[in-house]
Structures are given as structure tokens and as C-alpha cells.
Amino acid sequence: xPKVVAKKLYGAGKRDGAAGKKDNDKAAASASAASAAxxxxxxxxxxxLGQHILKNPLVAQGIVDKAYLRPTDTVLEIGPGTGNLTVxxxxxxxxxxxxEMDPRLAAELTKRVHGTPDQxxxxxxxxxxxxxxxxxFDVCISNTPYQISSVLVFxxxxxxxxxxxxVLMFQREFALRLVAKPGDSLYCRLSVNVQLYAxxxxxxxxxxxxxxxxxxxxxxxxxxxxxxxxxxxxxxxxDGLMRVLFVRKNxxxxxxxxxDTVMEMLENNxxxxxxxxxxxxxxxxxxxxxxxxxLDRVGMAEQRxxxxxxxxxLSLLTAFNEEGIHFC
Numbered sequence: 001x002p003k004v005v006a007k008k009l010y011g012a013g014k015r016d017g018a019a020g021k022k023d024n025d026k027a028a029a030s031a032s033a034a035s036a037a038x039x040x041x042x043x044x045x046x047x048x049l050g051q052h053i054l055k056n057p058l059v060a061q062g063i064v065d066k067a068y069l070r071p072t073d074t075v076l077e078i079g080p081g082t083g084n085l086t087v088x089x090x091x092x093x094x095x096x097x098x099x100e101m102d103p104r105l106a107a108e109l110t111k112r113v114h115g116t117p118d119q120x121x122x123x124x125x126x127x128x129x130x131x132x133x134x135x136x137f138d139v140c141i142s143n144t145p146y147q148i149s150s151v152l153v154f155x156x157x158x159x160x161x162x163x164x165x166x167v168l169m170f171q172r173e174f175a176l177r178l179v180a181k182p183g184d185s186l187y188c189r190l191s192v193n194v195q196l197y198a199x200x201x202x203x204x205x206x207x208x209x210x211x212x213x214x215x216x217x218x219x220x221x222x223x224x225x226x227x228x229x230x231x232x233x234x235x236x237x238x239d240g241l242m243r244v245l246f247v248r249k250n251x252x253x254x255x256x257x258x259x260d261t262v263m264e265m266l267e268n269n270x271x272x273x274x275x276x277x278x279x280x281x282x283x284x285x286x287x288x289x290x291x292x293x294x295l296d297r298v299g300m301a302e303q304r305x306x307x308x309x310x311x312x313x314l315s316l317l318t319a320f321n322e323e324g325i326h327f328c
Contacts, residue, residue: 052143052211052213052214052215053081053084054084054085054143054210054211055210055211056210057084057088059206060084060085060088061088062204063141063167063169063204064085064088064089064092066167066203066204066221066223067089067092067139067141067165067167067223068165069089069092069093069139070093070138071092071093071094072094073092073093073094073095074094074095074096074135074137074138074139075093075095075096075097075140075141076096076097076099076134076135076140076141077096077097077098077099077140077141077142078099078129078140078141078142078144078152079099079100079101079129079145080098080100080105080109081105081109081143082108083108083113085141086098086109086113086122087113089141090113090121090122091118093121093139094121095121095122095123096121096122096123097125097135097137098122098124099125099129099132099134100126101126101128101129106124106126109122110124129155130148130151130152130155134155134159138163138164139163139164140156140168141166141168142166142168142169143169144170146170146171146174146215149170149174150174152168153168153194154193154194156224157194157197157198157226162226163226164225165223165225165226166223166224166225167203167221167222167223167224168222168223169206169219169220170219170221170222171215171217171219172205172217172218172219172220173186173217175202175219175221175222176202177190177191178191178194178195178200178224179191179200179222182306182307182308182309183307187249187306188246188249189239189242189246192242192246192310192313193235193239193242195310196227196231196235196238196310197226197227197230197231198224198225198226198227199224199225199227200222200223202220202221202222203221203222204220204221205219205221206219206220206221207219231314233317236328237321237327238313238317238327239327240328241313241317241320241327242313243327244256244262244327245305245313246305249304249305249306250305251304251305252302252303253295253300253301253302253304253305254295254301254302256305257288257291257292257295258288263287265327266287266326267287269325269327269328270285270287270290270326271285273324273326274324277324279324290323291320291325293323294316294319294323294325297319298315298316298319300312300316
């Protein structure tokens with residue numbers, strides 16, 4: 001069990017006597033109030049860590065049910081808090097590895113399972129999830145701190161060996177961006193990049209009053225299943241193309257490539273590619289004409305990023321790369 005170090009409150013020592021006594025009285029009152037709050041609400045929550053504990057057991061059970069856990073599964077839980085989800089996960093699987101950044105909450109979780117049959121099935125890793133080397137796991141379940149939503153998703157998708165699925169709680173708008181389809185108002189670079197590597201579906205809405213303390217926004221739960229095998233795409237190339245197209249997703253593709261900064265980037269990359277592959281560089285080099293030629297050849301010059309799907313983007317990236325045009 002993590003060691004908890006209590007900080008004592010000291011007065012002003014031998015300062016001015018009356019003032020020192022007054023300060024000590026204030027400190028005692030403050031400590032008493034903090035103690036009362038702790039008794040009423042459990043562990044103190046750190047807002048800087050985005051801590052919002054899921055308190056509704058029906059929602060917690062719904063999340064676990066949607067994970068379709070097997071008795072042989074190892075489950076990675078990110079941000080277990082006081083363990084409201086954890087104890088329900090432990091009932092369904094072989095082992096839970098819980099990554100918790102706050103030692104106080106990790107201690108609460110340790111005490112919660114102490115002396116129960118589930119104690120031996122739980123491993124707690126105290127530290128920053130983003131800096132933690134993840135162990136093997138079959139399923140990931142997370143009530144995600146909202147400020148790390150995007151980096152968490154991509155860290156999971158990069159993890160090897162691949163996991164079977166992840167059931168993740170996010171801010172409602174972020175979740176809807178993950179599942180957005182071509183033509184949806186929330187369809188964006190995030191949608192395209194995540195859906196390149198995973199199937200994502202929205203599985204439930206969760207109101208703010210299901211948390212303690214309640215967040216400022218509504219939440220949603222999504223299930224993410226990695227595509228196995230993953231598509232043979234250079235992600236840096238792919239994302240470079242998406243960055244160009246989704247600056248203004250409702251523009252035509254021709255218009256998306258017109259800015260001088262885009263043309264300068266592509267021209268520099270083209271010259272580097274030619275130099276490293278012993279290819280002659282055209283003289284004069286008309287990069288705008290080369291790009292427009294590719295767009296015309298694949299029939300996408302007048303298309304808009306907001307309406308294109310994964311297959312369209314893969315075809316476009318392949319056509320650009322065949323011409324020696326690269327995005328990273």
C-alpha cells in the first residue's frame with residue numbers, strides 16, 4: 001500500500017504572541033474543515049488531473065458489459081480513481097492492471113480490495129499513463145481524464161501487441177468526432193486518423209451528474225477495435241496529407257493546395273525525395289502543375305475533404321507518392 005505522508009500545520013512559533021495564536025486558531029479551523037470535507041466526500045480530488053469519479057453503479061456496470069470481457073482477459077484500466085469501475089471489472093476477468101497518477105486514489109483502491117479474493121488479481125501502477133510503458137493487455141477500459149483524450153487514443157493504437165478492444169469514456173464532443181462519418185459536421189482530421197487504424201462506435205451517453213465532482217460537459221462512451229492487421233500506410237505521410245486537406249475541409253482539394261506554404265513544403269520534400277532516389281528534378285519545376293495533375297488524374301480536384309472517406313484518401317496519397325510528392 002502506498003505510503004501516505006501527512007503534512008502538519010505549524011503556527012508562527014515565537015512571533016508576536018497574540019498574532020501567533022490567531023494564526024494557529026485559523027490553521028486548526030482550516031484543518032478541521034478539510035477533515036470534515038474528506039469525511040463527507042472521500043478522497044480530495046485534484047482538478048488539475050481532471051479527476052471526475054464515476055459514481056453511478058448502473059453506468060459502471062453498463063461500461064463493463066459493453067467490454068464483453070472473458071474470464072481469461074487481462075484488462076488495462078486507465079485512471080481507476082477509487083475503484084468503482086475496477087471492482088466490477090475484477091468480477092469478469094483474470095487480471096486488472098490499473099494505471100493511476102494520484103497516489104492517494106491508488107491507496108484508496110488498494111484498501112478497497114484488501115482482504116478480498118480480488119486483491120491478488122489487481123496490479124496498480126502509480127504514475128503518468130503517457131510516460132508509462134504499458135504491459136500486455138486484452139481490453140482497455142478508461143474513464144479518461146479529458147485533457148489527455150487525443151494522446152491516449154493514439155498511444156493505445158500504437159501499442160503492440162495489439163489489444164482486442166477498448167471501451168473509453170470521453171467528453172461528448174470528442175467522442176462524436178471519433179465516430180463522425182464523411183458529411184457529418186464534426187468529421188475532422190481526428191475522425192479520419194483514428195478510423196484509419198480502428199473501428200469506432202458510440203455505445204452510450206453519460207450525463208454530468210453521474211460523476212463526483214460533476215464535470216462542465218456531458219460525456220459519452222465509445223468502443224474502439226483496432227484493425228488487425230493495420231493498413232500498410234506511413235502514418236506521418238498520411239497525417240501530413242490530412243493536415244493540408246483539413247485546414248479548410250469544405251474547400252475543394254485544388255483550393256487546399258494553393259497556399260504558398262503548402263507548395264513550398266511539397267517542393268522541398270520533392271527535391272529531397274529526388275536527391276535520395278537518384279531522380280532528375282525537372283527544370284523548370286512547376287510544383288503547382290504537378291499537384292494539379294495528380295488531382296485531375298484521380299478525379300478529385302473539385303472534391304472536398306469533408307465528403308471523402310478512407311478509400312478516397314488512400315487512393316489520393318498513393319497517387320501523390322507515385323509522382324514523388326510526399327507530405328513529411
